[in-house]
Amino acid sequence: MLNFGTIGTSWITHSYIECAHATSKWNLAAVYSRKEETAKEFASKYADKKVALYTDLSAMAADPNLHVIYIASPNSLHYEQTKTFLNAGKHVVLEKPSCSMSNQLDELFKLSKEKGLFLIEAWRHIQEPNFKILKKSMEKLGPITGASITFAQFSSRYDKVLAGEKPNVFDLDMDGGALVDLGVYTVAAAVWLFGAPKNSIYYPVILPTGADGGGRLILEYQTFTVHLCGTKMWDSDTPSEIYGEKGTLIVPTITDVQKVTFWDPRKKTREELGVKGVDAKFNLQDEAEEHARIIESGDWDAAAVLEAHSRDVLKVTEKVRRDNGLLFPVERK
Known part of the structure; x- marks a missing residue:
């Protein structure tokens, strides 16, 4: 059982906790919030657990009972918070987007390896059964000629x-910005399916x-866009x-994929593959299951694949943001 602590009190954190518990491999042991009342209210939903409450990150990092920290704080805090917990000897599951800049992510992965710890960016959709079927079914298409991926959700x-x-x-x-909040799911899907692009324009x-x-x-890409x-x-x-x-x-959505359909234009037939x-x-249960498996089994090969994916996704979003002058504070210095 992996004892984990959480940073971030939004719906995504609640969702990860519920899904992690559903795997029977995780145990919520600590919650952090800047305000004690917020931490108490958040933890009250898990009254069956013995949950330590923290308003100080250093104190949480020193907790010997914690094996893993799940970080779902505002994007601008990811780098420093991840660095704090890696230095404290904790594995980190980091919500997307991982960092603001590639050199930050490079530093964190370097630190995680020096410490013998796992740093895993949380991409839920690539772990879904139907997304895996989508990727495997690409062999039915022959040479790829293009793709269109949409994630449009009113906020x-x-x-x-x-x-x-x-x-x-x-x-x-x-x-912030839509690209790194929601659009990044489409980038992550494309990079997982087709690899890193040779160029990107936003x-x-x-x-x-x-x-x-x-x-x-x-x-x-070399032969398609x-x-x-x-x-x-x-x-x-x-x-x-x-x-x-x-x-x-064809998939109806790029996350929470409910079915996968193959359309044959010559036979005019649809084959359901999902x-x-x-x-x-x-x-989030499939990703929580995989995160636990990687950490418990010490699967560094699987972690390396996810690391390469995180690096490639960030390179795309970082490039196109800068091309359009969408600069974060750390980039303006």
Whole structure:
């Protein structure tokens, strides 16, 4: 059983805790929040657990009962907090996006190896059964000719922007913006499926806050291009598709994938390839299971694959942000 502590008190942290517990491999042992009342309220949902409450990161890092720290704090805090816990001898599961800059991530992976610890970025969708089927089924397509991947989900905080406010998710000073909040899922999916692109071009919609509310991202590969659409300004039920000489693979969404369909344009037939889709309540369980397996078994090979993926994704988002002047505070110094 892996005793873990959490940083961050949003819905994603609750979801990871529930899904981690569902694997029977994790045990919530500590919660951090800057305010004691917030920590108490958050931990009260897990009254069956003996949960230590912390408002001081150094004290939490010194807790000998903790094996792993799950970090889901605001993006701008990821680098320093991860560094603190790696130095304290804790494995870290880090919510996306990992860091603001590639050199920060390089430093953290270097530190994790020196300490003999795992640092794993939490990409839920690449661990889903149907996403794995999607990747394996690409062999049915023959030579790839292109792809289109969409993740468009309206955020209530967009209305706050329209009202003149500056919520964290749309604030460059908090390392925010739609690309690194939601669009990064499309980048991660494309890189996992096709590898690192040779070039990338982003066409963002810039909000009054200075951050991007969404945009179109083109990834260029040797013989094809991939079109990504990620936005928090509107909803869309547009499916994601991969095109090949022999047909098309279709998924209704790029996360929480409920089915995988192969369309044969010559036979005019549809073949259902997927398994039963993930339960929305437990959509982080597959990744929590894999995180535990890697840490408990010491699977450094699997960790190395995930590390390379994290590096490649960050290189794309970092490049296209800078190309468009979407700079975070650490980049303006």
